[in-house]
Amino acid sequence: MTKPTPTSSLHTHLCILLFLPLLLISHANSQSLQDQEQAVLLKLKSYLQSPPFLSHWIPSTSNTSHCSWRPQITCTNNSVTGLSLVNTNITLPVPPFICDLKNVTLIDLSYNYFPEEFPKALYNCSKLQYLDLSQNYFVGKIPDDIDSLPRLQYLSLANNYFSGDIPAAIGRLQELRNLQLLSNHFTGPVPPEIGNLSNLIDLSLSYNTDLVPWNMPSNFTQLKILKTLWIRESNLIGQLPGTLGEMAALEELDLAKNSLNGTIPRGLFLLKNLSIIYLFRNSLSGDLPQMVEALNLQVIDLSDNHLTGPIPKDYGKLTKLTGLALFYNGFSGEIPASISHLPNLIDFKVYDNNLTGTLPPDFGRYSELGGFEVSGNRLTGKLPDHLCYLGKLEGLVAHENNLTGELPSSLGNCTSLVIVKVNDNGLSGVSSWTNLKVFDAGNNLFNGTIPQELTALPGLITLSLDQNQLTGFLPSEIMSWKSLNTLNFSRNQLSGPIPEKLGLLPVLTELDLSENQLSGQIPALLGRLKLNHFNLSSNHLSGKIPIKFENPVYVKSFLDNRDLCATSPLAKLKICKSSKILILTFSILLSFLALSLSFFMVRAYWKRNRSDSNWQLTAFQRLNFTVSKIISGVTENNLVGSGGSGKVYRVPVNRTGDVVAVKKIWKDKKLEEKLEKEFLTEVKILSSIRHANIVKLMCCISKDNSKLLVYEYSENRSLDQWLHKRNRPSNLTSSVHHVVLDWPKRLQIAVGAARGLCYMHHDCVPPVVHRDMKSSNILLDSDFNAKIADFGLAKILVKQGELGTVSAVAGSFGYIAPEYAHTTRVNEKIDVYSFGVILLELTTGREANDGDEHTSLAEWAWRHFQEDNPLVNALDQDIKEPCYLDEMCSVFKLGIYCTERLPSARPSMKEVLHILLRCSTKVTPPLRRFGDASNLIP
Template identity: 45%
Template sequence: MRTQHYLSLISLIISTSMLFSAYCQEDSETQILLQIKSEWGNHPALDSWNPSSGNHCSWLGLNCTGGVVTSVRLSNQNLTQPIPNSMCHLKNLSYIDLSYNELPGGFPQFFNNCSSLQHLSIAQNFFVGTLPTDLDKLPSSLTYFDVSGNNFTGEIPVSIGRIANLKELHLDGNLFNGTYPVEIANLLNLEYFSLAWNPFLKPARIPDEFGNLIKLKVLWMTRTNTIGEIPMTLSKLTELEQFDLGWNQINGTIPSWIWSLEKLNILYLYSNDLTGEIITGSIRCLNLFEIDMSINSLNGSIPESFSNLKHLSVLFLYYNFFTGEIPASLGLLPNLTDIRLFNNNLAGQLPETLGNYSKLWNFEVNDNRLSGQLPANLCSGNNLVSIVVFNNYFTGEIPPSLANCNALNDIQLYNNRFYGEFPSSIWSITNLNRIMIHDNKFTGMLPKRLPSNLTRLEIHNNHFRGEIPTFSERLQVFKGSNNNFYGELPENFSGFSFLQELSLGSNKIIGSISQSIQVLKSLTTLNLSSNKLTGSIPDSIGSLPVLTTLDLSNNELSGSIPEDISHLNPTFLNLSANNLSGMIPQSFKNQVYNQSFLSNPDLCTDSNSNTILNLPVCNLTLSSSNKLSRELIAIFAILGFVILINIGIVGFLLIRARIKGKTASYDHETAWKLTSFHKFDFTEYQIIEGLKEENVIGSGGSGKVYKIGLNNDEYQIVAVKRIFVGHKMDSNLEKNFNAEVNILGQIRHGNIVKLICCISSMDSKLLVYEYMENSSLDRWLYGKERMHGSQPLDWLTRLGIAIDAARGLCYMHHSYSQPIMHRDIKSSNILLDMKFRAKIADFGLARVLEKSGEPETVSAIQGSFGYIAPECGKKRKINEKVDVYSFGVVLLELTTGKRANEGDEYEALSDWALRVFLEHGILVDMIDEEIRNDENLPDIVTVFKLGLACTSKDPIVRPTMKMVLQCLSKCDPMNNIRNGFYDDQFDEAPLMLSKKSSRRNMSDDFHEDDDDDSSGSFVVHVS
């Protein structure tokens, strides 16, 4: 009995001890979690981390086993402070997921102390620096390691190959610019390995040793600067489900053993240098559902054996040299949804069964030699979103299935031989965004109102008839020339602010052009030629700020040419064959417009330009009945001159007296406040007196700019930007003004415009800058808009301007105490002095980043059309790479001579340059004709390609401004074109052209210079 009593007592003591221990541990973890919360700045996402919220195991992001925390999952919680060291005080923690936040700093080495850690993800944050060389000190229990989507640089440490239990290794989407170690092949348990999208400096072959990773299911090595052939040893990876080597420089043929990988689902070999035919043999990878071998040099025919891939959903073979017909058996595949075979040499007819057995949603076979009719059931599944078949030899009418395809968004049938009535049912499709069917023989009528989502309508060179419909509010391009449209133009253009091009030439349109056309502020092209328009040319056309092409020829327009049109400086102007009269506006009296005014009998010009414009001299003499004698005219002229002199003297005395009388009252009336940033010897009143209309040299969205000469000790000219605000400044202008003052007032750099002082009053804000004699870069670039009498800029001058501007931006991004984003880099904000030294100006949109490398929140798209990086308005956070994008557009302007919004008829410059480069490589015609024959053409091409690199859609792979500056300096034959070297050392990743979003080929790429010095610099090699 006593023994039993003792045993019960011992059991009670043990139970009590365990309960007390558990209570203590729970209390201890609660304290640790509250400490973590405190170190994270009591972030709102952790509000539930509060003892009043109950047991800590119920708090947000925590999972417990046996009452202790084993998992912390705080993905996508907007965390911005460094990870607290105390996290690893949770001794049982095995799972950490902190992905998709804004966590800063280097790799947290205290993770070595998380002794039970199995899963670690810090993906998609703002981590920087190199991975530690002793990475193998992480717990041996670690099976999942994900640092993707950060900014890690340098080499991937060899020690990573000693984390023996790793099953998943995610290193993609960083800035690793060293090498990746062959020791990764020691991770024999590895099932998922992603190395993609890293700018590795040296081209490398896939190590044969990777064939030892026989458990590997995913091998992702897109954009890793990989060269050579696909090694035979990879044939041992029989568990492989995803095989992605896209966007590299892999050569040779596609190994036939690939088709024997029975578990393969996804095969990506796009954008390489693969050649030869696709030899499949006996296909055993019957689960394959995506194939992308686009953008290579593959030839031969499309394998008939692809018909065995019953799960195939995606087939991309575009930009190759495939010949022959498209196998009829492809039309029998039940899961085929996306087929892209464009830009090959395919011929023959399309398989009749396409669309019968699968729900196609995207079909692109443009730029081939295909013929015949479109398959009758192409959209029988009513799932087709896009049909792109332009530049072929198709004929016949639109098939019924397409006419009733309610999902259609994009129709591109142009440059074929289609005929017949264009189905009226298509105009009622709700999501219809783009119709490009020009250069066919379609007939039919447009609806009374265009579909509400339509942005692009190109139907020129067909046989459409009827009246012009009411535009849709989102319409950007309407090209309907060479049809049979009649009736009048819209009386009211309001509500169509997105319209960029209106081309309705060679129709039967009558009536006049409404003054309301002035609301089309985005209009760049207006072509109404060869119609029956009457009335006068509305002077409101002159208020269209970006109009560059104006063709009103072959009409019945009358009256004089409005003087306001001369403000446009159009690159193409044709007013010929009308009934216009009067004198040609002064700005059009040059050789550029010698074909613009023909066949207008009553137009005339002065004797200085009559031979240039092929027009008669205007008769300015008076009739004999009312002539005054020359002597009388001279008398009146002298009297008038004397009167004007006297009025001027009196006015001057009155003004001076008023200024003197009011000086004492400035404190309570005008209260000018002057803030100086540099030494100067003029007063604010000298600046104020110079604010005259005759001194205006420019204007922008926030005010006018004046050129003011000062008679001080040494005659000085300044530029004054005035923001007139009335009684209360608009909040946006106030923000712009303060931003410009705060930034420019502190900057001291030779390639950033000097802000001398600022002068403020209740109703005006004045910024006084140093004066730049040669205005802005854009005034020197564009042939027909070039400054009057100026010569084209030669290449070395353009290169020097680029280097100067790059230095200014480089200082802002890398050398200033806090990184600065300009956010409105464009050629009109690059000013030139007397010697064509360049300086960056207009910081109205600039922002100082409060912490180095911390991206800024985007509240609205700001910047100028054509220069805006694609991530603006799409992502919450942006960084200085938006300036790199804009500067890349400037480089394209310098090399092509085109404006930022002037790529071609429907693209901005950056999009046009990339597309043409991908389709044809570098064409001499792409280079500005003014520098096309320059002996430095290889350097010009290099800078052009640098512009492409800077305008990559993916900001991660854009170069930094340090890298850009270094590359430009390499193109300088004297390496000091702007009187001095840039001394910063460049240890950044090498330049790369981004292909992540466009998925198009870049045959010439940026590579390491094998003979380069040890500074870490690079050059751009050109074939």
């Protein structure tokens, strides 16, 4: 080792002495920068009024630094480079002093309530590379000088209220790699300058429905490294550029729900990296490209177009394909046998085309097939034998074909099967399916007696075997049909009596036994059913019809039954002989009694309080009580609840124990205009609705300063009183003695409420939006069947899906959809949001305004999901049993899906109901980023 010379040692010491001041200056500058940054951050905390989520932002000591203030702060080399204030309920403008953080490169302010135009003060953040302002309430135009942020690599302005043109200056942000402009109110057209962003990897312009119709600029296809292109539902027109196939890096293409026409470029299916193609709901035409080299394709959805020709045999090469949707087109020819060998195929949907020939016999043998939908074609031969070979099939939809033979024997052990729709074929044979919800096999060749296997399906919702060759008696042991909503055995050769137990099915609303050979009397118990459709015509029934059916609503329900009679001419049947004799006898008796009673009636009239004589009764069905019985029962002793528009009473009405609920809106002075409007709304809507899951309005009783609405009484009160202990009255009684609702009951309630809302949105003409869906407005009868109540805020829409306008926002905190709080334009999707909150209540046990100390339940659930926390940690500890975890997680995710901030991303109630019905199969519906439920349900 060489010993240092005196000269070299002296040189070293001199260097240290010269460099030391520089070190000290650098340290001082560093300390000064840290002090400055900390001051800016503490100023920000004060500006935001010291919210609890920043409680850990306290002045640092010698042992701490503001760089430890995570997760909001990110540092590099002890200097702030990242500021993240995500989902923190900020309602103030963006503070201009943020850019005093001189080294900041990332600002994420997403999922808040910033109420301003684009914050141009951010231009002072000279090093900014990442800016996320999505999911806020920014308004106005994107500035024309947006290129004042030249270093931006990521820009998300998604889900805001930006309007006007998208500035061409965006095309000058040459470093940009990710551009998210979806879901705003741009008017367009989209600037072609976006095609100049040569470094762009992800581009989304989806859900900009206010754009003027625009063609995709040809230079978009010059984005050579673009991986994701999303322009769903944004008024895109014209033909797809032929050069689309030159975008070699493209992985995901979503141009669905536009007005594209012309053919699909042949080069598109040659892209080696392409994994997802969504082109559904356009006007594309012509044949599909026959050569397919995009072997990474996982999902192809070309449904709802005008495509023709054969399905390419090359699709058999797509070994990664999980979903193929070609329905609602004009495809012809046979289904290629090679497709049935794809090892990852889960969903196969080709319904409503012109396909012919036989089905490939190997479908289901090589993949975990979940959905098989081939209805509305001209297919012949048998259904494939192996459809449920691997036990995953959920939906078999093959109606309206020319299929023959028996249903595949492999379906017999298919416990996952939920829906079987094979009507309008030439099929026969029935298997047993323990979890089946829908079985529609009308207009086939089923013969013999009704299979006993069908009577042991507790989850069955729909059973239709009409237009077959069934014989024998209707089954009498049917009490497992607790969920049955529709029963159709019409146009068969069934004989014998109608089973009395049909009248005990709690949610049956459609019953059709017409055109059979049934005999005997109609059971009086059928009068208990709340039927929307009822048909017993063309049978051999006899005797008197139940008194409930002597109603013009059922005038066609009993035609061509020669031995049926009624006590009144309302039913369009002959008058029963005994009734004629009784009428004569009673007429004579009444004549004698009239004079003797008149004296007492007059005296009683004058003895009554004069004010009671002014009550007006409007009945909506046959009543078994009098006005005076209701009025005398409205006392404090019978009070069971109160709300914003009145009090609710439990009123006994006769000696047999019948009880009704009476809602009183009563003021000392004239009714306020608001209450009068709510009263009239509720009467108008409920008097026209008949559904098992909507509370039944029996009558209204009114006078100048008082209004009474009389409903059927729900023994178990409201859902919130069962879910939330502080809302539970001490005298709550139930035939079920648990204090806590178990999961099967909660799922039953969710399904029932979904049925009611689905009816309002999709089956009422015109549709009805509730506008105040919440757990306290879901009533429960003695069997815990859900009934939607309180329609005072409801609005009738002119057309389904149309935006209606209301004068003011109404509803309950925690349940109000974001767009409803911001505007007064409403459609059915505000009910979907509120229902999603109810699903979150059912699964977590939390209240709607109780996510945590800072957020609502919906916001808390979204954050829990986005942070990849285990879903089971969010579930209600009181009912979290291992056997229910899959179902509960599925419903929790559905609640998240329903509470998407973007209305168009939420499912319809019809889709929600189908997903709920599938939850008992323990299949978790996928949660898609930008929401389209069309592929979630069979």
